[in-house]
Amino acid sequence: MAGRKKVEGISLAAFAREMGVSPNAVRQRVKSGRLAKAVLPDGSIDSVVARVDWFANCNPNQQRRKPAAKTSKLRADAEGAEETSEYDLKVERMQVDLEAAKINLERLKETTVDxxxxxxxxxxxxxxxxxxxxxxxxxxxxxxxxxxxxxxxxxxxxxxxxxxxxxxxxxxxxxxxxxxxxxxxxx
Known part of the structure; x- marks a missing residue:
């Protein structure tokens, strides 16, 4: 009985689902070398390295994503807990930066006092x-x-x-x- 070959990472399609993009988009990034570090010797993808490379080489505002409600519900069902994506973390970080900029602007306009x-x-x-x-x-x-x-x-x-x-x-x-x-x- 021949067993399946054990893979170290996840499949290309699984990573595409995780990122909310088509498998073809992931293939194109691997082919162009933007995800080359994430491809393991057995052909699978190291999810952590791939996510870092993915977000380092893209503009999150131009990304097409699946609706967050569906993907987070699927994740919550699969893992038993809700997870925050890196994109959501970036959005939260940008909101904090925006609020800090507004406070600095008010200080410059002298509408607030230390x-x-x-x-x-x-x-x-x-x-x-x-x-x-x-x-x-x-x-x-x-x-x-x-x-x-x-x-x-x-x-x-x-x-x-x-x-x-x-x-x-x-x-x-x-x-x-x-x-x-x-x-x-x-x-």
Whole structure:
């Protein structure tokens, strides 16, 4: 009983099905030498090497592919798990690159602000606010005291003490974007 010859790789037709192209397209690439490294001595095709060579020498936008739903369903049935093709990975990578390019464009147009720059601006604003509140009692105590007819020095002391208590409470409040507390000093 003569047995079949054991092959190391897969057949040309199997590789064509895997790639979603006709067997003739694979034959043409082998004949032209673009898949020469993938052809094993027994005539079968090393699938991994062939896929690398295939995508290195083609434009994925010009490739005719079978509908993804049919091929992925067949793969899922055959292997028990859904597989992502190299083409799909390239498309995902291109989408990520496109999103990064859009972010860079927004930065160039100055429609976005760097997170660290926003944190520094918030800290600076809060320092100015704190200084203004600490000076409030000294600047306005005499005017308020004259209006309500109390001792200006006593009123200034009470106002300053209450401002410090209010600022201490405010310093425990979290700033936007996790910049730390408002009372934190900058680096």
């Amino acid at each position: 997170k660290e720059e926003a944190r520094r601006a918030i800290r600076s604003l809060m320092r100015v606010f704190r200084a203004a509140m600490l000076n409030f009692a000294n600047r306005y105590a005499s005017d308020i005291a004259a209006e309500v007819e109390v001792d200006a020095v006593l009123l200034a002391g009470v106002l300053e003490e209450q401002m410090r208590v209010a600022l201490a409470e405010l310093s425990k409040t979290r700033a936007p974007m996790d910049a730390g507390t408002f009372g934190e000093s900058a680096c």
